[in-house]
Amino acid sequence: MQQHHFTIIVPTRERADTLYWTLRTLVAQDYENLTILVSDNYSQDNTKEVVDSFQDKRIKYVNTGKRVEMALNWEFALSHVKEGYVGFLGDDDGYLLGSIKLINYLINKYPTQAITWKMASYGWPNLDYENYNNAFGYSFGNTVFYKNSIKELNYLEKNYHDFYHTLFNMYPNGVVSIDVINRLKGKNNRFFNACAPDIYSAIAITKELSTFLYTDICLSMSGTSKKSNSGSSLGANAHSNSQNLELNKFFTELKEMPLYPKLPRELDVLLVAIADAYINMEIHTLGYSPSEQKWLKIVIDKSLKKFETGTNNNDLFESKLIELAEHVNMGSQIRNKIAKIKRKRIDKPTQQNDDVVVSGLIDKDSLRFEYKADFLGVKNIYDAASFVSYYLSMTNYDHHRINFIKAPYYNKFYSRVISFIDRHWKRLISE
Numbered sequence: 001m002q003q004h005h006f007t008i009i010v011p012t013r014e015r016a017d018t019l020y021w022t023l024r025t026l027v028a029q030d031y032e033n034l035t036i037l038v039s040d041n042y043s044q045d046n047t048k049e050v051v052d053s054f055q056d057k058r059i060k061y062v063n064t065g066k067r068v069e070m071a072l073n074w075e076f077a078l079s080h081v082k083e084g085y086v087g088f089l090g091d092d093d094g095y096l097l098g099s100i101k102l103i104n105y106l107i108n109k110y111p112t113q114a115i116t117w118k119m120a121s122y123g124w125p126n127l128d129y130e131n132y133n134n135a136f137g138y139s140f141g142n143t144v145f146y147k148n149s150i151k152e153l154n155y156l157e158k159n160y161h162d163f164y165h166t167l168f169n170m171y172p173n174g175v176v177s178i179d180v181i182n183r184l185k186g187k188n189n190r191f192f193n194a195c196a197p198d199i200y201s202a203i204a205i206t207k208e209l210s211t212f213l214y215t216d217i218c219l220s221m222s223g224t225s226k227k228s229n230s231g232s233s234l235g236a237n238a239h240s241n242s243q244n245l246e247l248n249k250f251f252t253e254l255k256e257m258p259l260y261p262k263l264p265r266e267l268d269v270l271l272v273a274i275a276d277a278y279i280n281m282e283i284h285t286l287g288y289s290p291s292e293q294k295w296l297k298i299v300i301d302k303s304l305k306k307f308e309t310g311t312n313n314n315d316l317f318e319s320k321l322i323e324l325a326e327h328v329n330m331g332s333q334i335r336n337k338i339a340k341i342k343r344k345r346i347d348k349p350t351q352q353n354d355d356v357v358v359s360g361l362i363d364k365d366s367l368r369f370e371y372k373a374d375f376l377g378v379k380n381i382y383d384a385a386s387f388v389s390y391y392l393s394m395t396n397y398d399h400h401r402i403n404f405i406k407a408p409y410y411n412k413f414y415s416r417v418i419s420f421i422d423r424h425w426k427r428l429i430s431e
Contacts, residue, residue: 141216
């Protein structure tokens, strides 16, 4: 079997405390043809010492030499990759043990230029949100299939907000051939041409490929810590993003790749970032005039729905939504709709429900479990990844369990088996 070369890039900036455990999940990979590339965005903490503490020849350390915005750090790291497959991993994320070997097996058996997979998740203990700190989730899976890129992009445009994860993702749950990256470099010789490199790469690579491989086997774990953008905004409405330290720092440092001028950052961050990625891809990579009106109207429509549900309903959000609507001659229409929503809200106040981590099987369709990890002795992403890897038998994965299918399906018998395991788990917890 061919041993493909993999480069896993870990961009980092002054998060040595979580970076250490992220690197432990990578050096634990039983795969030699692997480069672990740490791209340090001019950290002033002990990041270099943490990297040097690992006596592993597969680790390579590079430093930008000055503070740069996120996308430029990612581009800098990418410039050091010359062969094979490449993926990105956050400095509070991790790979499940045995994952790289299994990814290599899948690429050999089902040839592809890009493969993405389902993620497990972990909330670090330092999160301020009690329902998420030191909690992890994972799903059982055993299928692999090719996704149709056009179908997935159309699905994104229709649903827009929560579904860019159905595309190919090189961060933190996918790898792609460096040849694809090189084909997508624009006139400026850059691959990343928008301020949110993870979202930009998902859209650009999916658009470039006719198909990509997907498996519902969890191979990596998305971490959420206090310093990450996702962690700092967890549980908060978009109107508080400007007050949030990490997100505010992210936006204020944008110089070479600022947010598209007409897109207000005070609206939902993910909505705005997807629109920004699409518009900049059309300008820099595809080389034609952006469909600005189309994407501004999509942001307006989805933002209005968030305002109606009460997800975002403060004065700043409202004023920025109206301001955006004025750019497409929809100001009066949006003002009237907002007024109508407010009248309805007076008659029937919006109920806010707190998110709660349910211990056990939370979704039979996706066969997903979530647990608080305190009683297991889990304290970091490496502990969580090790536990989930053991539970899913990742280090000794039986390849005969993998089913290639033409389209995703829902196996009711498999769900009943998982429900039985869940009942067993709850009995252990209660004891």
